[in-house]
Amino acid sequence: MLRNALETNVNLLTKFITTCASLAGIHHARRVFDHRPHRDDSFLCNSMIKCHVGMRQFVDSFTLYRDLRRNTGFVPDSYTFTTLGKSCGLSLAILEGQGLHGHVVKIGFCLDLHVSTALVDMYAKFGKMGYARMLFDEMSQRSEVSWTALICGYVRSGDMSNARLLFDRMPYKDSAAFNAMIDGYVKLGDTGSARSLFDEMPYRNVVSWTTMIYGYCHSGDVESARLLFDTMPEKNLFSWNAMMGGYCQNKQPYEALRLFQEMQSTTSLEPDEVTIVCILPAIADLGALDLGGWVHRFIRRKKLDRATNVCTALVDMYAKCGEVTKARRLFDEMPEKETASWNALIHGFAVNGCAREALDIFSKMQHERYKPNDITMLGVLSACNHSGLVEEGKKWFKAMEEFRLIPKIEHYGCMVDLLGRAGCLEEAEQLIERMPFKANGTILSSFLFACGCSKDTVRAERVLNKAVKMEPHNDGNYVMLRNLYATEERWRDVEEIKGLMRKNGANKEVACSVIEVDGRVREFLAGERLNPHLEAINLTLDQLKKHMKGQIIKITGGGLN
Known part of the structure; x- marks a missing residue:
């Protein structure tokens, strides 16, 4: 040039x-x-x-505008103010936005449709809905974008009543307005209103479908989400990610994996960072290490391992699959870390019984000036719990005040479990009574288990009475006391517990385990009789029993049956 x-x-x-x-x-x-x-x-x-x-250099955009006005003959037009209005809204620069509004009035662009719409959107992003509405009402003409900007502002501020009134007044409802309203209802958990609007839409785009899928998943209605997903005329990566994330969120990791494999085999879509972060927790829950290794290799090939959230998800996956050495190596190689990365490794060490390693990482985290959060402390207390480090657990529970963290019910639950497993039943019960929360079913079940381990029948009976009122269908609570009665040969009480279970409809859940074999995830149910490999499984179990019995005799010299 x-x-x-x-x-x-x-x-x-x-x-x-x-x-x-x-x-x-x-x-x-x-x-x-x-x-x-x-x-x-x-x-x-x-x-x-x-x-x-576009490069999110908002301060530079304001500075350049001021320099141009001061040092050149530059005369701003509607495009200038529209761009700067967007800049102020995205950066929440309220003072600059008010100054910009003053320039608009001074230069005489108040009646310009595009500039007025940009200012309405800017004030709506600031959360100043009074100013936004006043500007909107003063507009001599409005476009669909103007209406949608104000509706989005009401939705963001949680004012769905004003948003709906405006939406109903809108002369022509475009897909953006519908999507904004649907998204608002979804965030409030009102999937009924969201679905009504969705059904009213004259033309549904991928955003509308995906928003509804997310809404159903968020409210726990995965079946409706999947039905909607299957009827979508066109799916993009966001749709697949929303459905996979929904399965993971609702504790259906096997379905998430199946959907991931379906996407791989039936579409030309390539997983992105969001897909990876969605699918790795499912792999971790199922212990599908072979698939996890394949995903890790894919991440490296596509250079997605530069993203901190992807690396954190990998650390979490390897740790939960028992590969703590790999998790630690990957953590050490991370170019950048965030609090969630430290939390993933601390929790990983905790669930694998490596309490000292978890506490060492926690110490290093503080040394490198990362601020611990609620999840960090849950991991620390969990590590102490898994290894019976009572004094260490008390120390860090008390230290939460120093970190300016208020213990939540999960932290109290961890401490109750730690004290209970250590046989400190009196102290655990006092902690439950001192809690600023009402004890939930999880805490009562945990304490009941501790009473069973310590064979404290009187205390167990007292706890069960509270637990039954809160969770009458939880079979584990009844079974714990029933087993305690059985060890004391109190057979009449055993029958009473069985009767109480029948009365409250507490049927014992069938135990289930999952294992990955040759890259395929297989599920086994206790007492299953329909498995096609049942004969081979039983034969292998018999061989294992004989081998184990032989080893016990060899070690003990025949002293144990």
Whole structure:
């Protein structure tokens, strides 16, 4: 361009600067702009301001506008104010936004449709719905974008009644307005209203379908979400991610894996960061280590391992699959860490019984000035719990005050479990009574288990009476006391417990285990008689029993049956 004296062509120079900003870097684009021969061309100046906003350099966009107004003959137009309004809204720069509004009034762009819409959207993003509504009401003409901007503002502020009133008044309802309303109802958990609006839509786009899928999953109605997913005329990666994430969120990891494999085999879509972060927890829950290894190799091949959230999910997956050494190595290799990364490793060591390693990582985390949060402390207390470190657990529970963290019911539950397993039943019961929360079913079940281990029948009976009122269908609570009665040969009490279970409809859940064999996840149920490999399984179990019995006799010299 310089060699052919084409830098004087303002259109070509503008396109060059825009391309430069997206490919070579904003700094080079800005250097070219600063040496431009056209000092006051609106199109060129607006493009440079837009480049700064596109790169989220909001302060630079404001500074450039002020410098242009002060040092050149630049005259702003509607495009200038629309871009700067977006910049203020995205950066929540309230003072700059109010100053911009003053410039709009001063220069006389108040009646411009695009500028007024940008200001309505800006105030709505600030949460200043009074200003946004006042501007909207003063507009002589409005577009679908103007209506949608104000509706989105009400939705974001949680004011669904005003959002709905405005939506019903809207002369032409475009898909963006429908999507905003559906999203608002979904976030409030009102899937009924969301579905009614969804059914009213004259044209449903992928965003609408995906929002509804997310809403159903968030409310626990995975079946409705899957039905909607299967009837979608067109799916994109966001839709698949929403459905997979929904299965993981609702403790259906096997279904999440099946859907992931279906996406791989039936579409040309490639997993992205969100897909990976959705699917790794499912792999961790099922212990599908072979598949986890394949996903890890895919991540490396696609260079997704630069993302901190992906690396954190990998650390969590390996740790939960028992590969704590791999998890630690991956953690150490991470280019950047966040609190969630430390939490994943601490929890990983905790669930694998490596309490000292978990506490060492916690100590290193503090040394490197990462601030622990509620989840960190849950991992620390869990590590102490798994290894019976009572004094250590008490120390860190008390230290939560120093970290300015208020213990939640989960932290109290961890401490009750730790004290109970250590046989400190009196102290555990006192902690339950001192809690600022009402004891939930999990805490009572945990304490009941501790009473059973310590063979404290009187205390167990007292706890069961409370637990039954709270969770009458929880079979584990009855079974614990029933077994305690059985060890004391109190057979009449055993029968009473069985009768109470029948009366309250507490049927014992069938035990289930999952294992990965040759890359396939297989599920086994206790007492199952329909498994096609039942004969081979029983034969293998018999061989294992004989081998174990032989080893016991060898070790004990025949002293044990």
